[in-house]
Every structure is written in C-alpha cells, then in structure tokens.
Amino acid sequence: MTGVDADRYQLADRNISRIGYGAMQLAGDGVFGPPRDPDEALAVLRAAVEAGVDHIDTAQFYGPGVVNVLIREALYPYPDGLALVSKVAARRDDSGAVLPYDEPHQLRAGIEDNLSTLGIEQLTAVNLRLMDSAVPDNRFVDQLGAMIQARDEGLIAGIGLSNISLAHLLRALEFTEIVCVQNFFNLADRKSLPILHECVAREIAFVPFCPLGWPRLQHEQIRTDPVITGIAQAHGGTPAQIALAWLLALAPNVLLIPGTSKRSHLAENLQAGTIALHPDQVTALTERFA
Numbered sequence: 001m002t003g004v005d006a007d008r009y010q011l012a013d014r015n016i017s018r019i020g021y022g023a024m025q026l027a028g029d030g031v032f033g034p035p036r037d038p039d040e041a042l043a044v045l046r047a048a049v050e051a052g053v054d055h056i057d058t059a060q061f062y063g064p065g066v067v068n069v070l071i072r073e074a075l076y077p078y079p080d081g082l083a084l085v086s087k088v089a090a091r092r093d094d095s096g097a098v099l100p101y102d103e104p105h106q107l108r109a110g111i112e113d114n115l116s117t118l119g120i121e122q123l124t125a126v127n128l129r130l131m132d133s134a135v136p137d138n139r140f141v142d143q144l145g146a147m148i149q150a151r152d153e154g155l156i157a158g159i160g161l162s163n164i165s166l167a168h169l170l171r172a173l174e175f176t177e178i179v180c181v182q183n184f185f186n187l188a189d190r191k192s193l194p195i196l197h198e199c200v201a202r203e204i205a206f207v208p209f210c211p212l213g214w215p216r217l218q219h220e221q222i223r224t225d226p227v228i229t230g231i232a233q234a235h236g237g238t239p240a241q242i243a244l245a246w247l248l249a250l251a252p253n254v255l256l257i258p259g260t261s262k263r264s265h266l267a268e269n270l271q272a273g274t275i276a277l278h279p280d281q282v283t284a285l286t287e288r289f290a
C-alpha cells in the first residue's frame with residue numbers, strides 16, 4: 001500500500017488526505033456562470049484549506065473559468081502541499097452546453113488554460129475525462145499521447161482518467177502510469193466497482209464523483225433511507241457522513257471530493273473521516289443498495 005497511514009494516500013507526487021473537496025458546486029446553477037453567493041464561495045474554499053483540505057478538484061469548464069478564478073482569488077498564493085487536480089476534454093458554449101474539447105491539441109490547450117487561470121506552473125493531476133465512452137482506440141491512444149507529453153514536459157505531475165471503462169484503464173496502462181481514476185460511484189450506483197477493484201490491485205487512487213448521489217432523486221434517496229438514517233443516528237452523524245464513511249471503508253485508495261457550496265456542509269463532510277463504521281454496518285449499507 002502506498003499511503004503512509006489510513007487517512008492519507010499517494011496521488012502523483014503528493015501524499016494527501018483521503019477527504020478533499022470538489023469545487024464544482026461553486027459555480028452558478030448548472031455549473032454555469034457566477035455563484036449565487038460569491039462571498040460564501042470564497043469562504044468555503046478558505047474554510048476547506050483552514051480545515052486541512054489538501055486536495056481540491058476543479059475544471060476550467062466549471063463556469064467556465066468561474067471556479068478556477070474563485071480558487072485563485074480565495075487561496076493564492078497556495079499553501080504548500082495543496083494538490084490542485086483538474087480535468088480536460090470538455091468546453092462550454094454560450095448557452096452552457098457541455099461540448100467535447102478532446103482533440104489532442106485541445107487537451108493541451110485545456111491543461112494550459114487551467115494552469116493560467118489557477119496561476120500555477122504544474123497541476124498535481126489532470127484527468128482525461130472521456131466525453132465519448134465509445135471513443136475509437138486510435139483516438140484514445142492519441143489523447144493519451146497528449147496527456148503523456150504534458151506530463152513529460154512538467155505541466156502535470158500525474159495523468160488521471162475519468163468516466164472510463166475497465167478496458168480504457170487497462171489500455172491506458174499499456175502506455176503510461178495512471179495516478180487516479182475519477183468515475184461516478186456512490187452507495188446507490190456501483191457500476192464502476194470492477195474499476196475500483198483494479199485500482200486497488202494496482203495502487204491507483206480511485207476518486208468517486210457524485211459521492212452523495214446524483215441526480216436529485218438519488219441524492220434524496222441516500223439522505224432519507226431508513227437504514228442510512230438509522231446508522232447515522234447510532235453514530236450521532238448525518239446520512240451524508242454515513243454515505244461518505246461507507247466509501248472510505250471500501251478501500252484505502254478511495255479519495256473523496258464531496259462537493260458543496262456551503263460551509264456547514266463542508267464541515268459535515270470533512271468529519272466523515274471520524275466515523276468508523278462497524279463491519280456489520282458496512283454490510284447492511286452494501287446490501288441495502290445492492
């Protein structure tokens with residue numbers, strides 16, 4: 001195991017806390033435009049770092065540009081050890097639609113845009129976020145080539161993959177080291193479980209996105225389910241904390257980036273690491289949403 005203790009894990013050249021922060025919720029509705037409450041958005045970022053968060057997940061296409069600019073305004077000059085992780089392969093049009101931006105030269109431009117708006121010279125990791133799960137092999141290999149070149153030139157410390165299949169991961173590993181996989185995964189949706197298992201075996205960080213459920217119905221299901229609320233009560237915690245604690249209990253390489261636009265939820269999410277679920281509770285949660 002690469003992590004130095006149960007609370008931390010290796011991500012590229014950093015050994016980071018297993019609970020980080022996903023900044024996507026800081027943009028306006030639909031992850032488009034400015035936040036409804038810019039002061040709170042800045043306060044959330046500062047509170048995260050003050051509380052010890054050393055892993056922030058972002059993207060140039062959140063806003064677009066809005067979230068990276070907020071991160072820079074709130075935190076620059078960045079504290080030592082802060083891992084800034086982004087993703088490329090998408091852009092927004094004027095209406096907010098998410099469009100592919102995944103030609104090799106566009107991936108490169110996406111990385112450079114992140115560096116520029118964040119005001120840094122290197123990102124800890126950048127995820128190649130697949131927009132097309134049926135991407136032809138030659139195209140995927142070319143995309144990887146752009147990521148490898150960016151890493152070899154020092155623009156990024158590590159290459160991640162997002163929204164991928166197990167086949168994509170195995171194919172990518174034929175060409176390069178992969179430091180993280182970021183896929184949709186939570187109590188109620190575990191389609192990426194085989195990928196998590198592969199990441200465990202290979203000591204690759206696995207970063208579940210939407211750890212509290214998406215869309216809203218799934219989010220509400222997780223927050224109101226009687227098994228979860230019962231376990232939450234037993235721990236004096238909240239359903240969101242139990243959903244996060246269950247993810248942490250899965251494997252030591254699971255790194256969390258719960259997203260929120262509120263300091264109250266941030267504080268709650270960061271405390272999830274203090275909840276030690278009993279193995280029977282882990283089983284009950286696993287079976288509940290099997």
Ligand SMILES: NC(=O)c1ccc[n+]([C@@H]2O[C@H](COP(=O)([O-])OP(=O)(O)OC[C@H]3O[C@@H](n4cnc5c(N)ncnc54)[C@H](OP(=O)(O)O)[C@@H]3O)[C@@H](O)[C@H]2O)c1
Pocket residue numbers: 021022023024025057058087129162163182183208209210211212213214219240241257258259260261262265266268269
């Ligand atoms: N690679 C990808 O394709 C991809 C896709 C989606 C997301 N991501 C990344 O993953 C991160 C996490 O995903 P996410 O933000 O979509 O989903 P999430 O972390 O599962 O949950 C976010 C939702 O839950 C609410 N929430 C947060 N903490 C809560 C709490 N303690 N109690 C109740 N509600 C709570 C948030 O609303 P409030 O603002 O009201 O707290 C928000 O509506 C993102 O921020 C982003 O960085 C990556």
